[in-house]
Amino acid sequence: MALPPGFLDELRARTPLPGLIGQKTRLLKSGRNWKGCCPFHGEKTPSFYVYDDHFHCFGCGAHGDAVTFVMRAEGAQFMEAVERLASEAGLDVPKLAPRDAERARQARDLYTVMEAAMEAFQRRLRLPEGRPALEYLRRRGLTEETIQGFGLGWAGSGRGALQADLKQDAFETAQLIEAGLLKPPEGDEAPRDFFFNRVMFPIRDRRGRVIAFGGRILGDGQPKYINSPETPLFRKRYALYGLDRAREGAFRGASVVAVEGYMDVIALHQAGFTGAVAPLGTALTEDQLQELWRLSPEPVLCFDGDAAGARAAARVAEAALPLISAERSLKLATLPAGEDPDTLIAKGGQSAFQTVLDGARPLSEALYGLLLEGRPMGTPEQRATAEKRLLAAAATITDPSLARQYRRELLKRFFEATTTRRQSGRAVPTQRLARPALVEPTIRTAQARILLAILLRHPWLLPQIEEAFGLLDLPEGPARLLQSAILSWPMDSQRLDSQALLSHLATEGLADATAWALGAEALPQAARPDALPREVEEGFWHFFLRLRGEAALLEDQKAAQESLAATNDPAAQQRLIRLTEALGALRRGEDGADMAEDTAATP
Secondary structure (H helix, E strand, C coil): CCCCCCHHHHHHHCCCHHHHHCCCCCEEEECCEEEECCCCCCCCCCCEEECCCCEEECCCCCEECHHHHHHHHHCCCHHHHHHHHHHHHCCCCCCCCHHHHHHHHHHHCHHHHHHHHHHHHHHHHCCHHHHHHHHHHHHCCCCHHHHHHCCCEEECCCCCHHHHHCHHHCCCHHHHHHCCCEECCCCCCCCEECCCCEEEEEEECCCCCEEEEEEEECCCCCCCEEECCCCCCCCCCCCCECHHHHHHHHHCCCCCEECCCHHHHHHHHHCCCCCEEECCCCCCCHHHHHHHHHHCCCCEEEECCCHHHHHHHHHHHHHHHHHCECCECCEEEECCCCCCHHHHHHHHHHHHHHHHHHCCEEHHHHHHHHHHCCCCCCCHHHHHHHHHHHHHHHHCCCCHHHHHHHHHHHHHHHHHHHHEEEECCEEEECHHHCCCCCCCCCHHHHHHHHHHHHHHHCHHHHHHHHHHHHHCCCCCCHHHHHHHHHHCCCCCCCCCCHHHHHHHHHHCCCHHHHHHHHCCCCCEHHHCCCCCHHHHHHHHHHHHHHHHCHHHHHHHHHHHHHHHHHHCCHHHHHHHHHHHHHHHHHHCCCCCCCHHHHHECCC
């Protein structure tokens, strides 16, 4: 059965080989790759290596991709292996009729069409009409080796120029239209060249096959750059310019770095940064990020040092958060203001860009500034808005453990930024740290005070309720200060005790705030040191549901239902049970006015 071009490439891209092969043999990390004992012949010394898109055994010679591995390991036929992998990857295997199979064969021939077109553009670059384009490339500092290596060319200016150049290849007009080289005819007009009067940049897939072109106009015309339209070979959201070369560079140890444009990629490769790639004129998509992670567990995203660059970095960072894990993340590098990689290298050479790479920050460090850069935090309302933005960003991370770590790091930065300021070279407390006046609290403040007392006495509960605790909008003042400090506390599973937490809060200047929380006249049994675990849990959720409110609890319940359906995680199930119980209790009419009396221990 014939399959459409691109389907098998997408299937391979969505099937991480270490995970697939690791089901059959134990793999260990070996540099950028993995190794283990070959599952196809008995051996005691590992000689079986797994790379990003293939495996190879240096003992028995077994070699292939994901489909090949399933065929060899399970004795499956080709289509059986494809269907199994497609099911696991969430893809539908195309069902091709005979006519569709013929079209698929013709589409595979489009690679030949694109290769011929690239060669035609290269020839025109060397003709008199292409001289301005060749001089432009040379002025940009490109060597002959680089120009030839990247297959750069020139699209002619005459109508039908490309068809004339490819006439000897006997390609059909329909093939040139399907490849995106000609525009479909309008009315009685003949098809027209898609590219004309432009410097041509071949776009290749990870296997080095030409799948599309980018074209740059010379002079001041608009648009400056255009790309091929979507075709059976080319889907813009998946493609990265320079991917085939970066794949080789990454294999040899080069840093994988995503920059903005064609010329940036070419200049970086020429300067020795052979892991450079670029999206095609748009922000990085989820599929392009996945492609980057196939090259490196922590690729570098390089942005301009102006306001637009900061906004672009923030957009990409927030889009990447749901995708990151303990095994894959990002680094962010910022260029000097007014520079791009091309101009920076032209002025300062290789070392200038290496300095930019050396200054790249992990996403965990850069995220705080990206989320809150330029946002005012002079009022309680502004600080509350900023805090919610940080918590919302951390909540998008799907890995629970990593989400907790990000939440702690962000809140720690937030707490430090909003509770101290620099004056005359020394840190001084801001007005937020002034000792709270011990006036008669409101009901909501009393609820928050008791809930905090429970956590101060029983911090072992924090890993279970940390996410829910972070969602609470506690009253401004000591309650909010304690919440931020507790959430940013670097919890040690060996020291989740009350004294360790109280000592931490004292070093943060919050001894008065803790005394306020623990000094309530009628604390419930849950806030007493000798409370049983069941009493502590019930006490926390009792006050949580009143502080959270019915509308927010309904949203929490819906999110918990979706999480349980997606992950079948026992923790998600327990959270859903707690939220459902909380809603039930709230709807039974408990208004909370006398809850301190209801739950307080008898003096």
